[in-house]
Amino acid sequence: MSKRALALIAASFVAIFYGANYTIAKDVMPHYIKPFGFIVLRVAGAFLLFWAISFLGPKEKIERKDFAQIALASLFGVGINMLAFFEGLNLTTPISASVLMVTTPIIVLILAVIFLKEKVRLLKILGVLIGLSGTLLIILYGTGNSATATNPSLGNFLIFVNATSYACYIIVVKKITQKYHPFTFIKWMYGIGFFFVLPFGLSQLLEVQPDLIPLEGYLKIGYVILFATFGTYILNIFAIRELKPTTVAVFIYLQPLLASIFAIGLGKDKLDIIKVTATLLIFMGVYLVTKKPKALG
DSSP: OOOHHHHHHHHHHHHHHHHHHHHHHHHHHHSSSSSHHHHHHHHHHHHHHHHHHHSHHHHHHHHOHHHHHHHHHHHHIIIIIIHHHHHHHHHHHHHHHHHHHHHHHHHHHHHHHHHOOOOOHHHHHHHHHHHHHHHHHHHHHHOTTTTTOOOHHHHHHHHHHHHHHHHHHHHHHHHHHSSSSSHHHHHHHHHHHHHHHHHHHHHHHHTTGGGGSSSHHHHHHHHHHHIIIIIIIHHHHOOOOOSSSHHHGGGGHHHHHHHHHHHHHHHHHOOHHHHOOOOOOHHHHHHHHOOOOOOOO
């Protein structure tokens, strides 16, 4: 089997792991552990795994001047990103959360225009407006099962904050990932990130009663740490090395479909006209934002 085929399989598993994570992580919260406590556990587990695997990579030292940028990347990529995601997912539905995450390319474009002075065409502006209209639709009018989605409006807004934070992370992290091996960078990012999330989640983590968590609960917690965090990053590294970035990006758009299949199949969520309409608007917006201009001939 060729490296390209293996890379496509790796990218597919990343989408599957993320798609299932929306339902699996929500099952853990708040029954066994509250969102911020879960984040501390997730970041600590991933931190230990990334440090263990870093010994397989090159022996690099981070220059002192680069730690500020790594800390900023950690703030957006681990701290705000994960805290907003888990708290938002706890309050809203898996399908709404997965749909809102697809707005990331639109937010990246907006930030690139503001901070990187990237030129923008009329078509992209139209795409941003259409995509954000879908985002507002699902934030303001998206609902769910009152038992599992206790505050969908706030939850949807927090997922949007998560997507915005992740977009900031993509902008901030670009130079660092070109300078250092991923294993070198990521272990420091999660190490610093642990101290960002610890003050928010320590009290919730201390409330956990391990004896009351069934085996199923531990397996789901393990899944989030091992597969949805550590595994997805490792597989993504392999996929990005062998495939074009645009090819890897396409797999992000599978997440709402996969998340919907898992959530509906397990009876955790359902489709409605608001979710379908918002999804179509967001996907149309992303298509216009990422569409390459035709070459002049």
